[in-house]
Amino acid sequence: MNAQTQKHRVVIVGAGFGGLRAARALAKADVQVTLIDRNNYHLFQPLLYQVATAGISADEIAYPVRSIFRRQSNFSFRLAAVNEIDPLRRRVLTTAGEVYYDTLILAAGGQTNYFGLETVAHNSFSLKTLDEAAAIRNHLLRQFELADQASDPRVRSAHLSFVIVGGGPTGVEMAGAISELVQMVLANDYPHIAPAEVQVILMEGTDHLLPAMPQPLSQAAADALTRKGVQVRFGAQVSDYDGAVLTLKTGEILPAYTMVWAAGIRAVPLVEQLGAALGSLGRVKVEPSLQVPGHPEIYVIGDAAYLEDAQGKPLPMIAPVAMQQADLAAANIRRQLAGQPGLSAFVYRDPGVLATIGRSQAVARLGRLQLRGFLAWLVWLAVHLMQLIGFRNRLLVLINWAWDYLFYNRAVRLIMNDRSAAPVTPAPEGLFGKARVKAPGSFAP
Numbered sequence: 001m002n003a004q005t006q007k008h009r010v011v012i013v014g015a016g017f018g019g020l021r022a023a024r025a026l027a028k029a030d031v032q033v034t035l036i037d038r039n040n041y042h043l044f045q046p047l048l049y050q051v052a053t054a055g056i057s058a059d060e061i062a063y064p065v066r067s068i069f070r071r072q073s074n075f076s077f078r079l080a081a082v083n084e085i086d087p088l089r090r091r092v093l094t095t096a097g098e099v100y101y102d103t104l105i106l107a108a109g110g111q112t113n114y115f116g117l118e119t120v121a122h123n124s125f126s127l128k129t130l131d132e133a134a135a136i137r138n139h140l141l142r143q144f145e146l147a148d149q150a151s152d153p154r155v156r157s158a159h160l161s162f163v164i165v166g167g168g169p170t171g172v173e174m175a176g177a178i179s180e181l182v183q184m185v186l187a188n189d190y191p192h193i194a195p196a197e198v199q200v201i202l203m204e205g206t207d208h209l210l211p212a213m214p215q216p217l218s219q220a221a222a223d224a225l226t227r228k229g230v231q232v233r234f235g236a237q238v239s240d241y242d243g244a245v246l247t248l249k250t251g252e253i254l255p256a257y258t259m260v261w262a263a264g265i266r267a268v269p270l271v272e273q274l275g276a277a278l279g280s281l282g283r284v285k286v287e288p289s290l291q292v293p294g295h296p297e298i299y300v301i302g303d304a305a306y307l308e309d310a311q312g313k314p315l316p317m318i319a320p321v322a323m324q325q326a327d328l329a330a331a332n333i334r335r336q337l338a339g340q341p342g343l344s345a346f347v348y349r350d351p352g353v354l355a356t357i358g359r360s361q362a363v364a365r366l367g368r369l370q371l372r373g374f375l376a377w378l379v380w381l382a383v384h385l386m387q388l389i390g391f392r393n394r395l396l397v398l399i400n401w402a403w404d405y406l407f408y409n410r411a412v413r414l415i416m417n418d419r420s421a422a423p424v425t426p427a428p429e430g431l432f433g434k435a436r437v438k439a440p441g442s443f444a445p
């Protein structure tokens with residue numbers, strides 16, 4: 001209990017899709033809600049790839065947490081990173097001190113999973129935060145400048161080879177967007193670079209893209225990417241990448257200064273401190289009520305939680321799961337406080353899946369309905385616009401999209417705040433086969 005207000009203290013870690021929704025769902029409950037996040041904003045991750053490919057700017061997909069909750073009287077926010085969870089004393093230790101809870105909702109999400117490939121972790125780009133998206137954008141734009149000035153054809157070709165690893169929605173969306181950025185925008189800015197010199201390669205370890213889609217739609221996505229000039233390679237598993245040359249498990253090598261790793265995600269390691277059993281991808285195995293076994297006062301939701309559906313399949317790490325779990329956790333907390341017996345079990349209501357492959361192209365599974373092409377793209381557009389928080393953001397994104405669509409342009413093409421500070425002309429010698437370690441957020445050739 002909070003000594004001043006005598007109210008039950010609900011502490012939520014993470015202002016992502018799950019945490020934000022849980023805080024809102026508790027607006028009318030007789031509790032004091034404290035939301036903790038290491039960032040002061042909520043990030044709309046599904047549009048990160050558009051920031052990375054110069055379509056929209058970072059502030060259009062992020063929204064300050066305090067603004068979102070400015071009218072919620074039982075809410076407070078703490079900008080801090082949670083370093084430790086102490087279930088025995090019911091507190092979390094943060095960079096801004098300790099915070100005590102009566103109920104904890106852990107909604108800290110996931111992080112990029114490199115499956116133990118250390119060179120890949122050091123030298124590739126991942127797409128999980130705004131900083132990472134901005135680093136990719138700067139790097140992509142810089143590659144064209146460097147290619148334009150390179151005299152060695154091997155170096156020029158490596159600057160113009162863009163490899164995306166992972167054929168899930170993020171990889172597919174990145175590949176489509178990079179291809180369009182190259183063909184529709186940069187080709188005009190760089191008359192000395194022929195579009196045929198540029199390679200955009202999507203590598204997928206299995207034999208199909210978009211595993212959550214029915215086979216005809218994953219095939220449609222592969223066909224649409226191929227039409228856009230993306231080389232889609234199946235059964236391609238990366239084993240090493242030194243920042244200049246990537247190696248496949250087959251031993252094949254490919255020079256490329258750009259590799260975006262979109263091949264996996266896992267729960268944040270913070271959840272391991274609960275001491276609970278973990279399921280696949282480091283997620284906490286929760287009860288159907290979303291509580292941690294043996295700790296009825298701790299709920300884990302979203303990407304950090306592991307739960308299976310009625311068919312025994314793990315629930316996917318996607319936003320609708322996180323938001324629906326947030327609603328259930330909030331409802332169960334209210335039941336606990338009211339002393340009502342029996343908590344509800346989580347049942348996922350699948351709203352469908354969507355993925356865009358670029359301008360006018362998308363695939364969508366909505367219940368039994370399967371859509372592809374322009375109609376699916378309109379659905380994708382409407383769903384993403386509706387989910388973006390804040391009228392200003394929606395308007396800005398809509399304007400940028402309309403501008404791109406009508407004028408084949410990309411709004412955000414400045415290389416800014418580029419910490420790589422790369423030399424304008426790279427030394428050709430030793431570029432290939434030499435291990436290089438990337439500075440945080442940069443990728444200097």
Ligand SMILES: Cc1cc2nc3c(=O)[nH]c(=O)nc-3n(C[C@H](O)[C@H](O)[C@H](O)COP(=O)(O)OP(=O)(O)OC[C@H]3O[C@@H](n4cnc5c(N)ncnc54)[C@H](O)[C@@H]3O)c2cc1C
Pocket residue numbers: 013014015016017018019036037038039042043045046047048049080081082083107108109110127128169170268270301302303304317318319320322
């Ligand atoms: C590039 C990309 C594209 C995606 N596209 C889609 C899509 O199209 N559709 C879809 O449904 N899903 C998509 N997803 C997945 C979706 O974003 C996640 O499933 C969803 O965000 C999970 O919600 P969450 O609340 O569990 O975690 P998150 O939304 O990731 O939120 C976690 C929050 O916890 C905070 N946090 C983490 N650790 C700490 C700590 N130690 N201290 C303080 N704060 C901390 C983080 O800053 C973050 O704000 C995408 C993900 C990515 C990365």
